[in-house]
Amino acid sequence: MIVHSLSGPSGTGKSTSAIQFAYENQIEAIIDDGLLIINGEKIAGTSAKFEKNTITAVRRAIFQDEEHRMMVLKALKEYQIQSILIIGTSDKMTKKIAKRLQLEPINYIHHIEEIRSNREIQMAKFIRNTQGKHVMPIPYRQVEQNFFKRFIQRGFDIFSKNKVKLGETTIVQPDFHQQIIYISKTVYVDLVRYLISQYRVIAKIDTVHFVMKDYHQILYITVYLASPVNYDVQDKMRGLQQLIAEQFIRHFEFEPSAIRLNIKGIV
Template sequence: MEIYSLSGASGTGKSTSALQFAHDHQIRAIIDDGLLIIDGEKVAGTSAKFEKSALRAVRRAIFDDESHRTEVLNALHKYEIPSILLIGTSTNMTKKIAERLGLGDIAHYYQVEDIRSAKDIQRARFVREIQGQHLMPVPFRQVEQNFFKRFIQRGMDIFAPNRVKIGETTLVRPDFHQQSITIAKSVYMDIVKHVVEADPHVTRIQHLQCVVNQVPRISFGIYLGAPVNYSLPEQILALQQAIADSFFVHFQMEPEQIDIYVFGIETKAHAH
């Protein structure tokens, strides 16, 4: 069996990228947080996210429990998988998983930074650390609802470039992740207003909207002051960057999207 390792710190989005990574490398099987996932479906194991403490979650993820280990081993023998992706917080952890499951040596090592952009990792950390959300690369219907009394919702469908569906994700908030913060949409909007109103070229802002799924998406319109003796594209880009920078200062992440529409040009006297 050809073994791949994908490692990175907690909350950097390894599980989010796992299905796409496995598809790109023609890997049918994934071991993630104690689950054996084949072709995007959970076939064996119990998720570490069901545990009550972080220590028990780690022990579950490295197959410390003998009955859990045996269940996954039996499934691996049954499916006769030619290659597998092991996911862990470090290469030591993925080596431990390979050892516990008797898989042999790992042939390919990847870090999450190899397959995700810095911005994607930033957003993943925000979702994990601020909102307390963890992602499982298995369909919503396969996640035992009774384990998560506080939070469980559908994630997203993962598609290949040819639009063939390769898997689904589910968002959960495990019991061992006790702290989470809810940031009101108005907080995001106040930051945008503050940045825009400080821009000397903008006379007013209109139709400010903020859509928050996990990371906010911002859209609004502006009127610019006359005369326009500056580059319009450069001015809009600078405003987008100023908003992104302000979000990073406050939340250590940038919005998913910042759409700015220029409604018109006006003299300061006509601004209201």
Template sequence: MKTYALVGESGTGKSTTSLSLAKKHDIPAIIDDGLFIYKGKKIAGISAKFEKTTIAAVKRAIFHEDEHAQSVKDALKQHDIDSILVIGTSERMVERIVDRLEIGPIDHFFYIEDILTPEEIEKAKHERMTKGKHVIPVSYKQFDQNFLQKLIQKGIEIITPHKDKIEEVTIVKPFFHRRLIAKIKEERAKRQEKHAVQKHVYVSKRRHFHRVDTKEELLKLIPVLINYIEEQLMFIKEQLMKYYYSLKQEAYDLLLKWLAYLRKCVRHLLERLEAVYALPSSL
């Protein structure tokens, strides 16, 4: 089985692009955000778009949970797949996914910057940051409508320049992204209010005092800090594991070189002894 990877920053249109890319290169299977998709149908896995926090979404996307990874591995074995496309935000991420699902190594990397124009990427980023739109590359009809009633915005068809339908995708607004957008809007409103107060400080002769509950503000900030710390700890852990295995391999190679050198020295010593004492060589 050939394994391909599509790499690009978050919100740059990877999920939508993956359908046309897979069709162009005749790739029947896709791994995207925790889902195993085969010929346009959701076969196994759980989408990271349904998680409530950013850190939980990341863990879901990289198949951090053994049960989740095993269910997709079992499904992969049940299908005759000759090629598969793995989507991720970085080379490190797709390599982690491939390792967890045991479908490596990666034969070829595609990069979103080589497929879409800078204008198309910026448009996709704007849609993500301002409207919180995320794409799942399967039809909304394949999901439980009772469960997704509040998440699904609409389904759209992906069409080629020749007006041929490729597939239908589902657009959702994940809860964790809605929280992020709300936080950004709240911070923006606070900055505007602060600027307005500073600009119009002498508009009214009456003095207005705004009481700020410091405890309440700190309580709002704690979940944001916890998510940030968890993400950083997870990144540090992955880096440590990466360097651990790298150093382990280097130490093993160094040991082999040292043993080869030692064997060479012993052979040389025996040859000298043989020349002096006419001893039979035992190596």
């Protein structure tokens, strides 16, 4: 069996990327948080996200429970899998999982920074820290809903570049994820308004609209330019976009997916 591993810190989007990454690299199966997944479907195992605390969640993810381990081992043999992707928070963790499932040595070691952009990783970490959302790369119908007291919803479909559906995700908020930081949308808008008010070539702010939709945060800004226009407008507007992006990273540790500036007129 050819064994791949994908490592990265918690909340960086490994589970979100797993199905497409496996498809692109012709990998048949995935081991993620205690689950064996084939063709986007849960085949065996119990998710670590069902656990009540982080200690038991880690034990579940690395197959410390013998009954759980044997269940997945049996499925691996039954399906005669030729290639597999092991997901973990570190290379040490993926190697431990490979050993427990008799899959060592790992042939190819990958890291999340190789398959996701810095912006995507920042956004994933922001959503994890502020909303406590965890992604499971299996369909909603396969998630045992009675395990989750607080939050569970359908995620999104995953497609190949040729628009072939590869699988689905489910978004959950495990019981062990207790710390959530709430940030009101007005905070983002107030910061943008303040930054623009300090930008000399802007005479007036008409509207600032901030749309937050899972992994896409878009700013819509409408302004009036200051007269006389004896400056390079495009250059100044790009400078404003860059300023806003830098300040979002500084204060919230993520950069908006898009900052759309509309110039309504000149004052």
